Amino acid sequence: xxxxxxxxxxxxxxxxxxxxxxxxxxxEQPGLSTTTIKLxxxxxxxxxSPKIKExxxxxxxxxxxxxxxxxxxxxxxxxIAKDYHxxxxxxxVTNGSDEALRLLFQALIGPGDVVVAPDxxxxxxxxxxxxxxxxxxxxxxxxxxxxxxxxxxxxKEQGKLLCFAHPNAPTGxxxxxxxxxxxxxxxxxxxxxxxxxxxxxxxxxxxxxxIGNHPNLVVSRTFSKSYALAGLRVGYLVGSLEVxxxxxxxxxxxxxxxxEQVVAETSYADKEYFLEKRSLVISERKxxxxxxxxxxxxxxxxxxxxxxxxxxxxxxxxxxxxxxKDKNILIRYFSTGISKDYIRITxxxxxxxxxxxxxxxxxx
Numbered sequence: 001x002x003x004x005x006x007x008x009x010x011x012x013x014x015x016x017x018x019x020x021x022x023x024x025x026x027x028e029q030p031g032l033s034t035t036t037i038k039l040x041x042x043x044x045x046x047x048x049s050p051k052i053k054e055x056x057x058x059x060x061x062x063x064x065x066x067x068x069x070x071x072x073x074x075x076x077x078x079x080i081a082k083d084y085h086x087x088x089x090x091x092x093v094t095n096g097s098d099e100a101l102r103l104l105f106q107a108l109i110g111p112g113d114v115v116v117a118p119d120x121x122x123x124x125x126x127x128x129x130x131x132x133x134x135x136x137x138x139x140x141x142x143x144x145x146x147x148x149x150x151x152x153x154x155x156k157e158q159g160k161l162l163c164f165a166h167p168n169a170p171t172g173x174x175x176x177x178x179x180x181x182x183x184x185x186x187x188x189x190x191x192x193x194x195x196x197x198x199x200x201x202x203x204x205x206x207x208x209x210x211i212g213n214h215p216n217l218v219v220s221r222t223f224s225k226s227y228a229l230a231g232l233r234v235g236y237l238v239g240s241l242e243v244x245x246x247x248x249x250x251x252x253x254x255x256x257x258x259x260e261q262v263v264a265e266t267s268y269a270d271k272e273y274f275l276e277k278r279s280l281v282i283s284e285r286k287x288x289x290x291x292x293x294x295x296x297x298x299x300x301x302x303x304x305x306x307x308x309x310x311x312x313x314x315x316x317x318x319x320x321x322x323x324x325k326d327k328n329i330l331i332r333y334f335s336t337g338i339s340k341d342y343i344r345i346t347x348x349x350x351x352x353x354x355x356x357x358x359x360x361x362x363x364x
Contacts, residue, residue: 017133024127027332037355039346040330042169042197042306044228045284046277046349048263049270055262069258073236076265080236084208092244095255097196097222097235101128104218104237105161107247108190109136114159116141116187118149120339122165122194143338147171147300147308151179155186163192167201170334170344172302174201181207184214190243193219199226199278200285201303208238215240225305226278227267234264281305285347291357292345295364306346315364317343323363329356 011019027041059065073093081088094100105128109115115129119140129138141153149164162183167174184191184207191214193207198221208219218239224230234256237247256264267274289299289307296312311317321333321343332344348356 015133017130021130021133022127024124028330030330035328037329037348037352039348039352039356040332040344041230042225042304042346043230044225044277044281044305045347045352046228046280048228049267049273051270051273052263052266055266056259059258059262065258067258068254069256069261071254073256073261073264076234076236076261076268079265079268080238084238086208086211086238087241090211090238090241090244092237092248092251093256093261094235094237094251095260096224096233097194097220097237098124099251099255100220100235100237101125101163101192101194102131103247103250104190104192104220105129105132106250108161109134111135113137113161114139114157116154116157116159116162118143118154118164118168120170120334120337121163122169122196123334125163143171147173147338149175149179151175151183154183158188160189161192162187162189163194165194165196166205166207167197167303169197169304170306170332170339170342171300171308172197172304172306173300173308174205174303177205177207181210181214184210184217187216190216190218193217195219196222196225197304199274200281200305205303211239215243218243223264223267226281227264227274228277229263229267232260232263234260281347284350284353288345288347288353288357291353292360295357295360306344308342308344310342311364317341320360320363324356324359327359329359 030036030038076093077088077091080091092100101124109129109132111134113136115136116139117125119142126138129136139157139159141150144150166180195206198206207217211217218237220235220237222235223232285302292309293299298310299307311320318333321331324331
């Protein structure tokens with residue numbers, strides 16, 4: 001007599017919240033050998049510090065990779081802490097800044113909690129809120145028509161966590177430091193200043209030096225953008241000793257490898273190279289903005305390594321994005337909210353920007 005085979009269903013075993021969960025949607029990533037001009041994910045167009053090769057070679061020769069890395073990324077903590085007059089233990093080194101954000105949300109957000117953010121801002125925040133799978137609420141406060149934060153509305157909100165990109169993404173707009181600090185002062189929960197693009201704006205714009213004056217302020221940073229290490233995945237979270245000590249309890253053991261730590265340390269220490277490439281990005285940003293505006297685009301002043309561009313009347317941003325893609329030029333298009341009227345273009349090299357402009361001229 002045959003026994004009936006019981007069908008295995010993983011869907012019946014996973015958490016029910018996962019059935020409707022929508023993960024983060026990254027920008028398109030073509031193969032490494034492609035000839036595509038890639039201006040869609042805000043990577044740095046220039047290579048990282050040339051000093052990295054010698055540092056990595058030294059690691060490989062000594063055979064140190066057979067050992068576990070420093071649990072805290074101590075040398076990197078100390079380098080950063082020295083520049084900002086912080087205690088190294090105020091810095092949590094992470095596997096990219098996305099891990100820093102996930103740990104922050106994991107430490108704070110529970111059933112019924114509210115996360116407040118301007119809209120649009122980094123699209124990972126609502127994903128993280130839903131990722132907690134505890135019935136938390138993400139409250140998005142629309143930007144004003146000039147693409148700046150609606151501070152009046154934000155200041156009225158209550159929640160466990162307020163998060164924003166500074167400068168903002170995808171707009172590239174930077175808010176006055178005084179207004180941001182006033183928001184931090186008046187919000188009763190934790191405030192995250194996500195400073196992935198802070199190095200492309202004016203010096204002294206960061207909120208990191210203010211952490212000692214605002215115990216509810218945390219700042220996230222990444223090596224992906226200004227240090228040209230998006231493929232490496234190193235970031236960090238900075239806050240008071242108390243806040244960081246709670247969040248550190250949740251981090252993975254040995255979350256950042258030896259090679260990653262050494263490369264990040266070397267890049268961070270090579271300030272001359274960093275400033276040189278930063279200056280090139282800012283210079284190309286200005287030139288590209290001027291050229292696109294001469295073609296009829298409307299572009300807010302950018303403090304990042306990208307431009308948020310509204311095409312001239314009669315030109316569909318989605319259609320332009322698709323036509324450029326057909327020409328092997330990738331930019332970013334977001335189809336919802338205020339972003340649907342814009343395209344986002346990462347600043348490329350002089351040659352890449354020239355090819356982009358030449359192609360756009362043939363399409364509009």
